[in-house]
Amino acid sequence: MRPAILLAAAALAAAADDADPWIFSGKLGAFLQNVASHNAEVSRDPAIAASSDSLAWTASGEARLIWLGYPGRFEQRLEADYGRIRYENASGWIENTDDISYEATYEGFLHAPHFLYAGGTVDTVFTGPEPDREFADPLLAKLSSGYGQRYEDLLPESDALVWRLGLYARKRWEDGAPRYQTDIDAGPEALIRYERRQSRDVTYHAQWETYGEVDDPRHVTCVGQAGLSVRVARRMAVELKLRCYYESRPREAAATDPGYGVWSLREDAQVGLVWETGGS
Numbered sequence: 001m002r003p004a005i006l007l008a009a010a011a012l013a014a015a016a017d018d019a020d021p022w023i024f025s026g027k028l029g030a031f032l033q034n035v036a037s038h039n040a041e042v043s044r045d046p047a048i049a050a051s052s053d054s055l056a057w058t059a060s061g062e063a064r065l066i067w068l069g070y071p072g073r074f075e076q077r078l079e080a081d082y083g084r085i086r087y088e089n090a091s092g093w094i095e096n097t098d099d100i101s102y103e104a105t106y107e108g109f110l111h112a113p114h115f116l117y118a119g120g121t122v123d124t125v126f127t128g129p130e131p132d133r134e135f136a137d138p139l140l141a142k143l144s145s146g147y148g149q150r151y152e153d154l155l156p157e158s159d160a161l162v163w164r165l166g167l168y169a170r171k172r173w174e175d176g177a178p179r180y181q182t183d184i185d186a187g188p189e190a191l192i193r194y195e196r197r198q199s200r201d202v203t204y205h206a207q208w209e210t211y212g213e214v215d216d217p218r219h220v221t222c223v224g225q226a227g228l229s230v231r232v233a234r235r236m237a238v239e240l241k242l243r244c245y246y247e248s249r250p251r252e253a254a255a256t257d258p259g260y261g262v263w264s265l266r267e268d269a270q271v272g273l274v275w276e277t278g279g280s
Contacts, residue, residue, distance in 0.1 A: 021069040024278040031272030033058040035096050043264030045245035046125050046138050050098035051266045058083025058097045073107040098125045118145040138174035159196035168211050180252035187214040201231035219250040241268040
């Protein structure tokens with residue numbers, strides 16, 4: 001009996017070693033979308049600034065690639081949304097949705113649930129403001145590293161709660177922006193995110209991120225996100241999304257510079273066709 005048990009354990013260990021460490025998931029969608037925003041015209045967040053209150057058709061895509069193995073976890077996430085609308089008697093099409101977001105994070109395992117992390121994010125748009133409408137204008141990039149904790153499978157079917165505390169460096173590229181807006185700033189950051197697949201047809205997430213500048217303690221940025229997706233048919237889903245942004249006025253900014261010291265908000269409600277592949 002003992003040799004059989006040892007052989008079975010060896011077979012299970014070999015199967016674990018041969019398991020594919022990569023997990024890929026993707027989603028494409030075409031939606032009828034209703035967008036509502038607040039202070040979008042002055043928002044310093046690229047995704048909110050590109051908003052236009054309207055009812056329109058939009059296309060979206062999301063890809064997620066995760067590597068799981070010793071001694072860490074590496075995740076990449078790419079999201080893109082683009083929508084346009086043509087109003088009656090208007091001379092052309094007007095964008096109501098324009099957002100590209102990329103995130104890559106490596107978590108080096110310590111004793112569970114602890115980890116050390118290093119990562120980066122990029123937020124930009126497909127087309128910039130008039131008159132040039134250049135690709136990726138503005139573009140906001142951030143690098144960060146620090147310590148965090150991860151808790152998984154707290155509730156069925158699957159979920160994850162992650163929080164991180166570390167240091168960041170951030171830079172903004174934007175044509176025509178004053179120098180103080182495009183200089184590199186750095187300081188502490190904090191992030192907490194919860195995501196859950198409640199069932200095969202229901203998923204949701206919420207995330208809050210805050211970071212400040214060492215050279216200017218009054219300069220603080222807050223970004224919040226939340227989303228809910230409900231599959232109502234095999235290829236049809238209803239989705240709700242929320243994004244909010246706040247940035248306090250930096251020391252160098254003039255009192256008349258717009259977008260500082262106010263909350264900006266974007267709400268999306270959409271229904272449409274979706275196609276998904278891979279696992280979460």
